[in-house]
Amino acid sequence: MSNLIDDPLSDLRAEGVRVTRQxxxxxxxxxxxxxxxxxxxxxxxxxxxxxxxxxxxxxxxxAVLEKAGSVLRNxxxxxxxxxxxxxxxxxDHLIDLDTGAVVEFRSALIEQLQAEIAAELGYDIExxxxxxxxxxxxxx
Amino acid sequence: MSNLIDDPLSDLRAEGVRVTRQxxxxxxxxxxxxxxxxxxxxxxxxxxxxxxxxxxxxxxxxAVLEKAGSVLRNxxxxxxxxxxxxxxxxxDHLIDLDTGAVVEFRSALIEQLQAEIAAELGYDIExxxxxxxxxxxxxx
DNA sequence: GACGATAATGCGAATGATTCGCATAATGTC
DNA sequence: GACATTATGCGAATCATTCGCATTATCGTC
Numbered sequence: 001m002s003n004l005i006d007d008p009l010s011d012l013r014a015e016g017v018r019v020t021r022q023x024x025x026x027x028x029x030x031x032x033x034x035x036x037x038x039x040x041x042x043x044x045x046x047x048x049x050x051x052x053x054x055x056x057x058x059x060x061x062x063a064v065l066e067k068a069g070s071v072l073r074n075x076x077x078x079x080x081x082x083x084x085x086x087x088x089x090x091x092d093h094l095i096d097l098d099t100g101a102v103v104e105f106r107s108a109l110i111e112q113l114q115a116e117i118a119a120e121l122g123y124d125i126e127x128x129x130x131x132x133x134x135x136x137x138x139x140x
Numbered sequence: 141m142s143n144l145i146d147d148p149l150s151d152l153r154a155e156g157v158r159v160t161r162q163x164x165x166x167x168x169x170x171x172x173x174x175x176x177x178x179x180x181x182x183x184x185x186x187x188x189x190x191x192x193x194x195x196x197x198x199x200x201x202x203a204v205l206e207k208a209g210s211v212l213r214n215x216x217x218x219x220x221x222x223x224x225x226x227x228x229x230x231x232d233h234l235i236d237l238d239t240g241a242v243v244e245f246r247s248a249l250i251e252q253l254q255a256e257i258a259a260e261l262g263y264d265i266e267x268x269x270x271x272x273x274x275x276x277x278x279x280x
Numbered sequence: 281g282a283c284g285a286t287a288a289t290g291c292g293a294a295t296g297a298t299t300c301g302c303a304t305a306a307t308g309t310c
Numbered sequence: 311g312a313c314a315t316t317a318t319g320c321g322a323a324t325c326a327t328t329c330g331c332a333t334t335a336t337c338g339t340c
Binding site: 161195196199220 | 325326327328329335336337
């Protein structure tokens with residue numbers, strides 16, 4: 001289902017970044033993940049494919065990919081970052097306070113308003129973080 | 141300038157929360173702070189008023205006040221929470237990537253859009269976090 | 281104004297997530 | 311295939327935060 005050669009890493013080869021077995025495993029995990037796993041969970045899943053992957057390598061690889069813009073780091077709750085591949089369109093997150101589930105959404109209008117507000121304050125937005133925390137609507 | 145009896149703590153007395161010297165010192169620090177200090181900075185400032193304040197007490201007091209809704213915890217960058225008194229109107233933050241300065245702003249329209257988006261997804265928003273990260277506009 | 285039940289404190293140790301140092305292993309280049 | 315150099319695994323180190331516990335202080339009551 002997935003290509004043998006993984007793009008983000010291959011792209012980085014020219015910059016001296018090496019494509020290793022463990023990095024491919026970690027990238028594979030991120031590709032397959034529909035949730036937003038933590039480092040510990042990424043480690044566990046990566047080890048299923050390649051038991052040699054270590055915790056330090058997970059963190060180092062995530063750092064490399066994040067710096068390259070291929071991975072996004074989220075700090076939803078206070079207990080550990082959650083990661084996702086930055087391969088799709090930009091989006092924000094709605095976190096279910098009961099289940100911890102993460103729903104992605106996008107609003108061009110909100111983003112436009114953000115830019116306007118920043119401009120009024122004399123700033124150019126580099127990036128932003130919008131997180132909604134809520135619970136499933138009850139009743140109706 | 142500030143009252144002798146501090147409100148948030150006094151309000152909590154009925155619930156078994158005690159008003160102590162160190163808690164008053166910490167609250168005083170938050171009152172005087174126009175920035176969004178970290179726990180360590182709050183400790184340093186509180187000690188200027190009462191040297192007996194310990195690190196553990198700062199964290200415990202912030203937790204008490206946060207639970208009571210009198211203090212807001214922010215996780216702007218990855219390195220430690222930054223606190224502020226929740227005595228004014230709700231607002232969001234614009235963080236200056238160059239200086240770390242925090243500008244507060246508010247947009248009723250954005251909040252309305254957030255509620256609408258959440259409703260479409262079948263959620264009621266409990267709270268939210270909107271942070272813009274940018275740099276001062278150059279030129280003009 | 282002292283008494284006592286109980287909450288809060290300071291200290292230092294423990295925790296949890298993340299990062300580092302270093303010797304060894306692997307990658308990509310020539 | 312040999313080499314320079316980047317990555318790895320391991321365990322130790324960090325950083326912010328929390329805990330355990332013996333001691334101290336608050337506050338409602340007499």
